[in-house]
Amino acid sequence: CALCGRTDDCPEKYGEKRTYVEYNLTVHYYCLLMSSGIWQRGEEDEGVDGFLITDIRKEVNRAAKLKCNICKKKGASIGCVAPKCKRSYHFPCGLQRECIFQFMEDFRSYCWEHRPVQKFMDKEPRGASQCTICLDLVEHLPVYTVLRSPCCKTAWFHRECLQYQALSAGIFFFRCTVCNNKDQFQNEMLRMGIHIPERDASWELEENAYQDLLHCYQHCDVKRCLCKKGRDYNEPDSKWEIKRCQYCGSRGTHLACSSMKSWEQNWECMECSSIFAKSGNYSKRKKRALAACEMTNGTTCLLEEPPPKSPRQSSGAPRNFLLQSSKIMCQNLSPCSHLELPVSNRVTMSLSPVMSNRNRPLMHKHLREQRREVSNILKELKVQVKTKTTRLNINAENIWSSALKGFRQRIFNPTNTIEVNFSNCKNSSKTDASASKHHFFQLLMLHLQNSLLFEGSSGKNLSLDFQAVKENLYFEAGKMIAVSLVHGGPSPGFFSKTLFECLVYGPENVKPALEDVADVDVAQTIKTIKDANSLSSLQSTLQDCCEFLAAAGCLRPVTALSDKNMLVNDILIYHVIKRISLPLESFRQGLKTLGVLEKMQMHPDVFSSILCHKPERLSAETVCDLFTIHSSSDVNKLKGAGFWMGYLQDVENGESVVTLEDILLFVTGSCYVPSIGFDPEPTIKFLHIRYPIGNRLLNCLELPVTKTYKQFKNKMELTIRNTLRIERE
Numbered sequence: 001c002a003l004c005g006r007t008d009d010c011p012e013k014y015g016e017k018r019t020y021v022e023y024n025l026t027v028h029y030y031c032l033l034m035s036s037g038i039w040q041r042g043e044e045d046e047g048v049d050g051f052l053i054t055d056i057r058k059e060v061n062r063a064a065k066l067k068c069n070i071c072k073k074k075g076a077s078i079g080c081v082a083p084k085c086k087r088s089y090h091f092p093c094g095l096q097r098e099c100i101f102q103f104m105e106d107f108r109s110y111c112w113e114h115r116p117v118q119k120f121m122d123k124e125p126r127g128a129s130q131c132t133i134c135l136d137l138v139e140h141l142p143v144y145t146v147l148r149s150p151c152c153k154t155a156w157f158h159r160e161c162l163q164y165q166a167l168s169a170g171i172f173f174f175r176c177t178v179c180n181n182k183d184q185f186q187n188e189m190l191r192m193g194i195h196i197p198e199r200d201a202s203w204e205l206e207e208n209a210y211q212d213l214l215h216c217y218q219h220c221d222v223k224r225c226l227c228k229k230g231r232d233y234n235e236p237d238s239k240w241e242i243k244r245c246q247y248c249g250s251r252g253t254h255l256a257c258s259s260m261k262s263w264e265q266n267w268e269c270m271e272c273s274s275i276f277a278k279s280g281n282y283s284k285r286k287k288r289a290l291a292a293c294e295m296t297n298g299t300t301c302l303l304e305e306p307p308p309k310s311p312r313q314s315s316g317a318p319r320n321f322l323l324q325s326s327k328i329m330c331q332n333l334s335p336c337s338h339l340e341l342p343v344s345n346r347v348t349m350s351l352s353p354v355m356s357n358r359n360r361p362l363m364h365k366h367l368r369e370q371r372r373e374v375s376n377i378l379k380e381l382k383v384q385v386k387t388k389t390t391r392l393n394i395n396a397e398n399i400w401s402s403a404l405k406g407f408r409q410r411i412f413n414p415t416n417t418i419e420v421n422f423s424n425c426k427n428s429s430k431t432d433a434s435a436s437k438h439h440f441f442q443l444l445m446l447h448l449q450n451s452l453l454f455e456g457s458s459g460k461n462l463s464l465d466f467q468a469v470k471e472n473l474y475f476e477a478g479k480m481i482a483v484s485l486v487h488g489g490p491s492p493g494f495f496s497k498t499l500f501e502c503l504v505y506g507p508e509n510v511k512p513a514l515e516d517v518a519d520v521d522v523a524q525t526i527k528t529i530k531d532a533n534s535l536s537s538l539q540s541t542l543q544d545c546c547e548f549l550a551a552a553g554c555l556r557p558v559t560a561l562s563d564k565n566m567l568v569n570d571i572l573i574y575h576v577i578k579r580i581s582l583p584l585e586s587f588r589q590g591l592k593t594l595g596v597l598e599k600m601q602m603h604p605d606v607f608s609s610i611l612c613h614k615p616e617r618l619s620a621e622t623v624c625d626l627f628t629i630h631s632s633s634d635v636n637k638l639k640g641a642g643f644w645m646g647y648l649q650d651v652e653n654g655e656s657v658v659t660l661e662d663i664l665l666f667v668t669g670s671c672y673v674p675s676i677g678f679d680p681e682p683t684i685k686f687l688h689i690r691y692p693i694g695n696r697l698l699n700c701l702e703l704p705v706t707k708t709y710k711q712f713k714n715k716m717e718l719t720i721r722n723t724l725r726i727e728r729e
Helices: 029-034 053-063 091-096 159-173 183-191 270-279 290-295 354-359 362-384 396-408 433-450 466-470 473-486 497-505 520-531 535-544 546-551 563-591 593-602 604-611 620-626 635-652 660-668 709-728
Strands: 017-020 025-028 128-130 137-139 146-148 156-158 242-244 252-254 386-394 416-422 628-630 683-687 693-695 700-704
Touching (some): 029 091, 137 156, 146 159, 362 473, 386 396, 416 433, 433 473, 433 660, 466 473, 466 563, 473 563, 497 604, 535 546, 535 563, 635 683, 635 709
Parallel strands (some): 386 416, 628 683
Antiparallel strands (some): 146 156, 693 700
């Protein structure tokens, strides 16, 4: 090279080495870019990428007079831009001495004394974590070879890994590997001397790079194929459909040949199973906790179908109840009894069974109070939501793909009001807008609960899916949950206590339990170690699973039986927390949307009530408490209030053709109570009309005034049943 004098040809370090025979000139591209006395005065196709040959020769002559402060040889063309600093050096020498070269704007260079550094708080804990590119450990130290992400404070990288990643990804695809941030991340990396070439990603430039992906493997590879038409026979939507290995995709099986009940179940070939077993990542064929495995003998589908609608309460449940309110108190009220109540322009009715109050577990009462607090907190966050709308076109049959596409579109903004349009729905109106949005969020939360992003039976933890990490799906899942909570969707209700505490208190402050291990094989291994009753049996067990322990970083000599407790704890921390550090951090970033994670950390107790516990099943009391009854002094209208509450009790007892969910859906467009509550709050009006009317824009139920309870009940059931039936059709 005419500038640095080296013959090295290393494009990753010094840029492309270019030789121009006609000019008798050879230069490294980076040496040319960073030289202090030369500028691009020509067009891109002139000279060397705009550097004129005459200017290059002048720069070579200028540098020949300058001695390098590092190697003490002449030809130092690069100088430190810090004021009063007179250090000069060759580009390779600068790299060796840990100088910073900024490949942007004026292409500044800083010597080892004046180079920019990243700021670290004195109170920040020093430790080590995985570099999210090479997956090796990187120490949290303010040194040249280590860089920290500006957007994810817990993401650390080796400088060399980042440089290789930038050269491969180019300016269009180089971004934070944890949260997918691009602008802030690139600006910080350019400031710290990472060169990001202005070109497309290397994998996009390779011709026919994805041609092999168009081929789908269609062959049954199990030892004993049961299909009479041969191993290559594939009939979609039947037991003879071929399912490919979820990891490699290069092996297959008929559903019937592997006793799979549904195509939704995942299958892994023998090769992948053995690899995962040897590496410590045991197979995920049965995604349920050890306790669930011990209680059940049947096989469980990996993607479980949502449970059927809960059966109505048995007719043996108590029917009579007392009405209590600060404004109205009635005793022994039957559905058809005459009400002698005080006159009021606005009457608030509250249904509170005294007997159930005495017997109701304190936990449920406490959960209700916490959920009311969460509702108020989420209403504070909803202030951010503007009237400007964003429309999501959703296909209910492919809810995840269409939701992902909608959330990733450029115009999507979580602070905009969300409108949902189901592509397979012919008729839509403003009245149905709220119903569509409620239905969309309900389907989305159900899909997330049963997706491969989570593992476990009831209380779920994050799983480790490298493809999902690569596609940033954990971030999107967290973002969807945050948006659902603030925009009136249902709460997830399936987080495990461990997952919730990792999100709120940080993974380093959480101690997992055996119940958090979803993989049956791993759980059994841990249980065997835990139950060892002698040193010899413990050592024998450890010998059998030494490869797994080595992969978990827990392989150590055991000299006493008491060592097993610390060993079990370390294995649990690795398998439940450290192993999923990347998905967890990405999921946390997604939950920061609209400030939800911050509120979770400020109010952990109340948020655990909606994230770790399923919503309470609707009861007559719950539905009655939702509605405020507007009534006049007309006694007939007040009698209608008694009919309403008696009807709710009949519905709860299973003595009706509709359910409490149907009633809520008829009025509000939602069959569940959102975590944030309804807006506006549901109301009831008694009018001289023939049939009930559900006004979903106002969440108002208009009820007819009838002479008898039987007439009231018949009209309610006829209207609600037919209305919902037509909507479903």
